[in-house]
Structures are given as C-alpha cells and as structure tokens.
Amino acid sequence: MRKKYALLGLALMLGSLSLKAQNPSKFIDRANMNLSVKPGDDFVTYSNGNWVKNNPIPAKETRWGSFNQLRDFNINAVKTILESTQGTKALAGSVEKRVADFYAAAMDSLAIEKLGFTPIQSDLNQIQSLQFKSQIVTEIARLRKSGAASPLFSFYVGQDRKQVEKMVPQLGQGGTSLPDRDYYLKSDARSLKIQEAFKNYVSTLFQLIGTSEAQAKLNAESIFQLEKKLAEAQMSRVEMRDPYKTYNKFAFADFNQKTPAFNWAMTFQDYGTNAPDSMLVSAPKFFESANKLLIETPIETWKTYLTWNVLKSSAAYLSSPFVKANFAFSQVLSGQKVQTPRWQRMSSLTDGTIGELLGQLYVAKYFKPEAKARMVELVANLRKAFEIRINQLDWMSAETKQKAKDKLHAFTPKIGYPDKWKNYDGLEISSTEFYKNVRNAGAWGFQENISQIGKPVDRSKWGMTPPTVNAYYSPVMNEIVFPAGILQFPFFDAKADDAINYGGIGAVIGHEMSHGFDDSGSQYDKDGTLRNWWSKEDLAKFKAKTELLGKQFDAYTILDTLHVNGKLTMGENIGDLGGLNMAYEAFKMTKQGKSKTKLDGFTPDQRFFLAWAQVWRGTTLPETAAQLVQTDPHSPNEFRTIGTPVNMDAWYKAFDVKPGDKLYKKPEDRIKIW
Template identity: 85%
Template sequence: MKKKYALLSLALTLSIGTLNAQTPAKFIDRANMNLSVKPGDDFVQYSNGTWLKNNVIPAKETRWGSFNQLRDFNINAVKTILEGTQSSQAAAGSVERRVADFYAAAMDSLTIEKLGFSPIQADLNQINAIQFKSQIITEIARMRKTGAGSPLFSFYVGQDRKQVDKMVPQLGQGGTSLPDRDLYLKSDARSLKIQEGFKTYVATLFELIGTSPAQAKANAESIFQLEKKLAEAQMSRLEMRDPYKTYNKLVFADFNQKTPAFNWALTFQDFGTKAPDSVLVSAPKFFESVNKMLIETPVETWKTYLTWNLLKGSSSYLSSPFVKASFTFNQIVSGQKVQTPRWQRMSSLTDGVVGELLGQLYVAKYFKPEAKVRMEELVKNLRKAFEIRIKQLDWMSEETKQRALAKLYAFTPKIGYPDTWKNYEGLEISPNTFYQNMRNAGAWGFQENIAQIGKPVDRTKWGMTPPTVNAYYSPVMNEIVFPAGILQFPFFDAKADDAINYGGIGGVIGHEMSHGFDDSGSQYDKDGTLRNWWSKEDLAKFKAKTELLGKQFDAYTVLDTIHVNGKLTMGENIGDLGGLNVAYEAFKMTKQGKSKTKIDGFTPDQRFFLAWAQVWRSKTLPETAANLVQTDPHSPAEYRTIGAPVNMDAWYQAFGVKPGDKLYKKPEDRIKIW
C-alpha cells in the first residue's frame, strides 16, 4: 500500500503557493483574538475567537481558515502564470508552451459544450459490445491502460516495504464510489441521504448519455448494490493503517490460482508487461470475494458498472450538464454552496496533471532561494532538537534509543522543488482537446508507473508538486518533503521572529519528522524497511502512551454525538504532539527562545503557541465535518490547535493555566511521547 503522511488531508489539499504575499503588519494580530476568554478555558477562542466570529465560509468553499486564505491568494498567483502563458510566443514543445496548451484546452468551454459526451462515445461502444465474462477483465485492463478509469481494484508499482530497493506490482481493494465503505453499510440519516443522492447522481449521468429514466434508475440501483458488496469485502480504514496486515507478498501463480476469474497473466499482458514472479496484495480476502462476484454476477451488470466508471471518471471533463451532476452530488457530501469557478478548478487541475512543468514556471517567478537556505537551517535545528529529546527519554532503553537516532540521522529532507524535473516525455498535449489531454495524461501516467517494474528505485522523485501548500513524510523513503508552496506566512516568513517560524513551519517540520516515529511510521527502520527495531519492553511502553493519546482525542466531539476517532487519527496526533514538542525544543535554542522580551505584548513562548494556533484557525461546514471525521486521518483543526499544547508544560507556564481551568491536565496526566 502506497503510504505518505501529509500535514493536511490530500483529498482536500490546498494547492498552489507563492512567497510574495504581503507581509502582515503583525504576525500575531490581537484583533483576531478573544482576550476576554481565559486561554486555559478555551485556547481556540482565546487565540482566534474574533476571527472565527467575523469570518464566514465562502459559498465556493467547504472550509475556511488560514490554509484556505493562503490558497485563495496562491491560486491567483498561478492564474497569473497560466494566463501569462496564453499570450506568449513560446516554442512548440517548451515547458511554457505545453502548460499553456493544457490550460487553454481546459478553459475552452465553448468547444467542451459543443462536444457534449462525444469524447467518450467510442468507449461506451466498446463496453456495450462486451458479450462474455472474460471480456470484463480485458476491458478493465484497457480502461486503465488508456486512462479511461480504474474500476474494481487499485493497482500501482511501488517499493516493496520489506525490500525497499525493489519496485514491485501492488494490488489493493477498490471499486467503490462513495468516500468510505461504511457509507454503504450504515443506515443512519446522513448515510441514507448520501446513498439516495448517489443513486440520483448515477441515474442522472446515465440519462445524459441517452438512457431512459426507468432504465437509468434501475442501473443506479444495480450499481449501488454491486458497490455495496464490494464495500462489504473491503477492509476498514482503521485496518488499512496496519502496515503488516496490508503486506501480503504472494507468489503470482498462487494468487492467480486463488482468483482465477481475474486471469492475472492475461491482465498483466494487457497492461503491457509480463507476469511478475510475485505481487504485493494489501487485501487478499477482498480479491477472493470479488473473484466470486465476477463468476456469479451477470455480464450485463458488469457492463453497467464499467459504463458507470467511465461516466464517473470523465464527467468533470465533459459538458456542463455532466459537471453540474457531479457537483450536485458533491454538495450532498460536502455542503458546498456553489461550484468553484472554472479558472480555479482548471488551474488546480493543471498543477495536478503537469505539476512539474507548471512548477518550473512557478519556482522561477515566486520561490526565493533564501527561503530554501532558511528551511535547511530550520530542518538542521529541528533534527538536533529531536536528537536531544530522544536521548532524554525516560521510558526508552539505550539500545532502542540508538536505533531511533540512527533513523533520525538517516532522514532525507527535500525542500522547495526537485533537483531533477520530470519532463513528461511522450505526453501529447493539444490546445484544442481537453478530454483527450486528460486521457493522454492518464495513459502516460499508467505507462510511466508500470515501466518501473524491475527498475531501480528513483529517490529523486517527489510525491507533491512544488506549488502545493502541504508537506509529507514517506516511511519507505524515510524522507521529509516540504514543497515551495508551504514556505510562506502563516507557516514561514523571513521577516518574522523565531517564535513565529518555529511555531509555524517548525511545527510542520517536527510533525513530518514525528511521522517516522508514530504508531505506523515507527514500524519502519532507518532504511525505510518494514522491520521491527524496538525492544519488546519499549514497544509496550510506546503503545501504552499512544493509547492514552487515543483516549484524549476520542473524547473530542465534532458534531452532535459524532466524536473524533482517536485510532484513525493516531498517526497525525502523534505527529502534532511530537512535532510541536520538537519545535519548541529547537526554539528554546534560539536567542529569542532564551529571552523574555515581549513583542506586541506577548512573550516569546506565548507567540510560539499562538503561531501554532493561527495555523489551524478554521471553520468547516457540518456536512464536510461529518465526512472528514469518517474518512480523514487528521483530527479537526480546533483539536489540532489544543491537542498537543495541553500536554506541554511550557504551554501551561506561558499562559498561566491553573487547576480549575477547563483545559487543565494534571502534570502526571500530560502525555509525553517524543
């Protein structure tokens, strides 16, 4: 299972950044705070209460906060780049020309409207011509290879977690459309509303390609029931967090024998490669269940399912009735009021599809080299602070400490942008054919990925594009990655005092480092190999501490009776707790950290924690909040604001938090892990 641990949910990641934002007059603005509230009673209100009161979520958004404000500014910067390419006379094949052509086609709504669903007509005919069960699997392979969709299961080529120098084929569960398997299986009011909305969505797309209303409705029910069976066969999100449970290396012949309906030898041939000796399968029981479904389910049902997958995957790139149908369903899940403007969606899509072409233009215009130098210094300081904290742990043996330190020393930091840019050689981009550009990109991406079988691991690759406002840790690479987009206020500003930068980007750096030592990442050694490096006693102590953290977050209420899932969010919560502690340790090594000098009335320590709090300043629509608590491994922003500080003695001292205050925890109850 491909793993990387990001600072923010990837599904809602805030893309595109610039470092040219006007420097705020004050890095901590009292006007955003509610100083009438005691910080020990409600640190969220104290630090951001007036901002939360005065700001509403814009109609085109599902959340609104520091990240979103940054994104809104940044997406306009990318728009400037993209619109600038439209008037350029860049040579054919140049980076600027290819980016310009992709964006031009994406924004050519007149042509897109005129074409309707004709771009997918040949695929519809191909699916409709299927007569035999064996053709179903052949068509699934064709759809993958040509960028038409990824039905039934997931497939990619990635590092073998127990032999990290090898790239191997990996198969995982899939095939469903709703955000989480449980939405098919639950019967509460919210789940039933989403189920009905989903059926309407499916029926609408079928009607848009000429299916009668009665047949479209029947198709929708058939799709829902088929996907419900797939959901029943899937592992839960919580189970999927276990890297050992999802590591199942199977001899190819044995796997083929257990799931003969897939005809894997022919499938890999259709993928364009030979059958491997072995495959990694994250959920073997899922494939055994689906094998049975392939045998028992009629061909016509599978044809309907494949048609649905084609429609679902292409609807955002077709004419407006298809786009509107997709958004209408998304409204039910997220609560978003109006569709995001086309230019914004297409700017983000350009980044998503050819991000390392766009990234080159972005870095040249907006990324300041001094930001990279400063980040390298911060990473160095945070690593030193983490080293100090590991050495001082009172619960870990010396032997395990040495292994933890070895892993820490082996971290590879990547900052700003790749040393070697991906050039997308062979990807055809036309200024006139938006849907075909998307298909070409899908086919190119599949071919690029499958070509890695048997090849050396490319450690220069990035999992995010340079303009992205996010960061991540990869356990198999043992690397921490900070794209250029996140290196700006409120995370980072070259003009800010250390308290701001250490409480902001320092917390982010520490967060990603701590992912290497969270409940999942800690199961990988310094080389990125899934291999235990803990003593039995130390591991037991570590698990006991994580259980306490899980209980803390289980107690947080999101909506009505819906609580945070402390086990699902465990990795991110450990990342925040470890990250903020390490950032504070590093901050105390600075001149400001050692001083008591106030700025704007706040001590250095107060500014550090307020910087952390303003990063997570956010409001969320109820529908989105309910969806995220079920699907997102990150805790809600308000609980990220307080989850780590309430366990840190320094926070109590900084704000004079005393017994009787609502957030007060006795010293012996404060959770200390890293």
C-alpha cells in the same frame, strides 16, 4: 499499499532565523483574538475567535482557514502564471507552450459544450459490445491503461516495504464510489441521505447519455448493490493503517490460482508488460470476494458498472450538464454552496496533471533561494532538537534510543522543488482537445508507473507538486518533503521572529519527522524497511502511551454524536505532539527563545503557541466535517489547536493555566511520547 504521511554538543549550536520582526502585529494580530476568553478555558476562541467570527466560509469553499487562505493565494499565483502563458510565442515542446496548451484547452468551454459526451462515446460503445464474462477483466485493464477509469481495484508499482530497493506491482481494494465503505454499510439518517443522492447522481449521468429514466434508476440501484458488496469486502481505514496487515506477498502463480477470474497473466499482458514473479496485495480477502462477484454477477450488471466508471471518471471534464450533476452530488457530501470557478478548477487540474512543468514556472516566480536556505537551517535545528529529546526520554532503553537516532540521522529532507524535474516525455498535449489531454495524461501516468517494474528506485521523485500547501513523510524513502507552496506565512516568513517560524513551519517540520516515529511509521527502520527495531519492553511502553493519546482524541465531539476517531487519527496526532514539542525544544535554543522580552505585548513562549494556533484556525461546513471524521486521518483543526498544547507544561506556564480551567490536565496526566 502506497504510504505518505501528509500534514499537512547540540544545545548551543542552533542559529536564529530573525531576531526581530519588522512589524510584530503582522504576525500575531490581536484583532483576530478574543482576549475576553481565558486561554485555559478555550484556547481556540482566545487565539482565533474574532478571526473566525469575521471570516465566514466563502460560498465556493467547504472549509476556510489559514491553509485555505494560502491555497487561495497559491491558486491565484498559478492562475497568473497560466494566463501569462496564453498568446505567447513559446516554442513548440517548451515548458511554457505545453502548460499554455493544456490550460487553453481546459478553459475553452464553448468547444467542450459542443462535444457533449462524444469524447467518451467510443468507450461506451466498446463496453456495450462485450459478450463474454472473460472480456470484463480485459476491459478493466483497457480502461485503466488508457486513462479512462480504474474500476474494481487499485493498482500501482511501488517499493516493496520489506525489500525497499525493489519496485513491485501492488494491488489494493477499490471499486466503490462513495468516500468510505461505511457510507454503504450504515443506515443512519446522514448515510441514507447520501446513498439516495448517490443513486440520483448515477441515474442522472445515465440519462445524460440517452438512457431512459426508468432504466437509469434500475442501473443506479444495480450499481449501488454491487458497490455495497465490494464495500462489505473492504478493510476499514483503521485496519489499513497497519503496515503488516496490508503486507501480503504472493507468488504470481499462487495469486492467479487464488483469484482465477481476474486472469492476471492476461491482465499484465493487456497492461503491456510481462507477468511479475510476485505481487503485493494489501487486502487479499477483498480480491477473493471480488473474484466471486466476477463469477456470479451477470455480465449486463458488469457492463453497467463499467459504463458508470467511465461516466464518473469523465463527468467533470465533459459538457456543463455532466459538470452540474457532478457538483450537485458533491454538494450533498460537502455542503459547498456554489461551484468553484472554472479557472480555479482548471488551474488545480493543470497543477495536478502536469505539476512539474507548471512547477518550474511557479518556482521561478514565487520561490526565493533564501527561503530554501532558511528551511535547510530549520530542518537541521529540528533534527538536533529531536535528538536531544530522544536522549532525554525516560521510558526508552539506551539500545532502542540509538536505533531511533540512527533513523533520525538517515532522514532525507527535500525542500521547495525537485532537483530533477519530470519532463513528461511522450505526453501529447493539444491546445484544443481538453478531454483528450486528460486521457493522454492518465495513460501516460499509467505507462510511466508500470515501466518501473524491475527498475532501480528513483529517489529523486516527489509525491507533491511545488505549489502544494502541504508536506509529507514517506516511510519507505525515510524522507521529509516540504513543497515551496507551504513555505509562506503563516507557516514561514523570513521577516518574522523565531517564535512565529518555530511555532509554524518548525512544528510542521517536526510533525513530518515525528511521522517516522508514529504508531505506523515507527515500524520502519532507518533504511525504510518494514522491520522491527524496538525491544519488546520499549514497544509495550510506546503502545501504552499511544493508547492514552487515542483516548484523549476519542473524547472530542465534532457534530451531535460524531466523535474524533482516535485510532484513525493516531499517526497525525503523534505527529503533532512530537512536532510541537520538538519545535519548542529548538525554539528555546534561539536568542528569542531564551529571552523574556515581549513583542507586541506577548512573551516569546506565548507567541510560539499563538503561531501554532493561527496555523490551525478555521471553520468547516457540517457536511464536510461529517465526511472528514470518517475519512480523514487528521483530527479537525480545533482539536489540533488544543490537543498537543494541553500535554505541554510550557503552554500552562505561558498562559498561566491553572486547576479549574476547562482545558487543565494534571501534570501526571499530560501525555509525553517524543
């Protein structure tokens, strides 16, 4: 299972980024706060109440906050770059030309309208021509290899978690269309509404390719029932967080024997490669159930299912009736009011498809070398602060502390953009054929990935593109990665005082470092190998602390009866708790951190915690919130704002939070892990 954890003599040696902000109110604006509220009663409203009141969610968005504002800035920056490439005399094969052609084809809506669904007609014909059950798995392989769809299960080539220098094929559960298995299995009003909308969506797409309304409705019911059986066989998201539970290595022959209907030898032949010696399977019971379904389900049902997979994978790239149907269904899931403008969707698609071509243009225009230099300094400071905190832990033995520090020292930071750009050799990009470009990119990506079998691990690769407003930790690489897109205010600003940068990007750096030591990441050693390095006693103490954190977040209510899932969000909550504590430790070693001097009326510590709060300010549509609480391993922003500070003594001192205040926790109840 591919894992990435996204964000989203040491004491005297830490440097200061910038001792004075040129305009402090630019970084902490009182107009955004509600100072009539006590911070100890409602820190969310105190720090960002007026901003939330004055910044409703735009109709084209499902959430609105600091992340979204920065993403909006970045997508407009990407748009500027893409539009500047149009009509230029760039050389054939150049970065500019390839990016220009992809975007030009994507924006040519007149040509796309004329084509209707003819770009997928040959796939639909191919599926209808199938006559035998054995052809189903062959067609699944063809659809995946050609970039058309990825039916029934997930497949990729990645590092073996117990032999991290080996690249091996990995199989995962899949086959469903709704965001989570529980959408099929629950019968509450919210789930039933989504199930009905899903069936309507399936029916609509079938009718758009000429299926009668009556048959389209039968198809929709058939697909829902088949996907429901697949959902019943899937592991839950909480179960999938266990790296040992999802590590199941099979000799190729043994797994072939266990799931013969898949005919893996033929599948790998269809993929264009030799059968491997072994495979990693995250959910073996899912494949046993899917194997049974392949045998027992009529071929006509499978043909309908494969047709659906082509339709849902292509709908966003076909003519407007398909795009509108796709959005109408997503509205039910998310509550979004209007469709995102085409230029924005296509700019994002260009980034997601050929991001390291576009990224070269983005970095040249928007990322300054001095930002990277300051980030290198910050990462070094946070690493030093983390080591200090490990040394001070009162619950961990000296032996385990040393192994934790060994892992910390082995972290590889990546900042801004790759040292070696992916050049997409062999990917054909047309300026006139949009859907073909999407398919070519899918096929190219599959081929690039499967060609990694048996090759050395490429440690220069990135899992995010440069314009991305996010960051991640990879346990098998033991690396922390910060794309250029996030290295902007409110996370980072070269002109800001240290409190702002440490409370913002400093906490993000610490968050990603802490992922190496959360309930899942902590099971990997300094080399990225899934291998225990803890003493039995220390591990028991660690688990007891994480259980307390889980209970804290379980108690937070999102909508009516929906609560945060403390187990699902555990890794991210540990990341926040460790990250903000680590950032505060580093901040206190700077000149500003040691002083009591106020800026714009706030003490250094108050500015630090307000910087953290403004990173997480924002609001979410109820429909999206309900979806995210089931599917997102991150806690909602309002609980990220308070979930860590209420466990930090410094926050209580900074804002004079006392017993009787609503957020007050007794000192002995404050959770301290890293």
